[in-house]
C-alpha cells in the first residue's frame with residue numbers, strides 16, 4: 001500500500017514511520033510522498049535524507065485542489081497519513097479518499113480537540129485542567145477538525161508536577177510507538193474500517 005504523509009512541522013512521526021516501513025518491506029506499506037504546507041518544515045529534510053519525494057503546497061493550490069489530486073494520482077497514493085498537519089482537510093480530498101485519511105491527535109479525544117487545539121496548546125490545556133492522564137487518538141479524517149471516527153487510543157499517566165513540555169514528551173513517545181503500528185494494521189486489514 002502506497003501512502004503519503006502530510007506534515008507542517010519537524011516530522012518526528014514521519015521519520016519514525018519512514019524508517020520503520022523502509023526497514024520492514026514485509027509490513028506492506030511504502031511511503032511514496034511527503035506533502036507539506038510549509039516550505040520550512042523540518043520534515044522535508046527528513047524525507048530528502050531518506051529518498052522520499054516531497055511536495056510543498058501553497059494555499060491557492062490547496063483550495064483549488066487540482067494539482068494536489070494530480071500529484072497524489074501520479075504517485076498512485078492509496079492512503080493519506082496526517083502527522084502534525086495543521087490545515088483543515090477540504091471536502092474534495094475527503095471525497096477522493098473515503099476512510100483513507102487518518103490523523104493523530106496528541107490528546108484523548110473528544111476532549112482537547114478542535115480548531116486551534118494543536119501542539120503545546122493541547123498540553124497546556126490538559127495541564128490547566130489538572131488531568132491525571134493524557135494520551136493519543138488516531139482517527140479517520142472528515143471535514144471537521146478531530147471529529148472523525150476513532151480508530152485507536154492510548155493513555156499515559158501524568159505526574160502532578162509535569163509541565164506541558166513534559167506532557168508533550170510523554171505523549172510524543174506514545175505517538176512514535178503506536179502510529180506506524182496502527183497504520184500497518186489498517187493496511188493489513190485492507191483499509192476497511194472496523195465493523
Ligand SMILES: N[C@@H]1O[C@H](COP(=O)(O)O)[C@@H](O)[C@H]1O
Nearest residue numbers: 009010011012013084105106
Ligand atoms: N498533531 C500533532 O503534531 C505533532 C507533530 O509532531 P512531529 O511529527 O512533526 O514531530 C504531534 O504531537 C502530533 O500529535
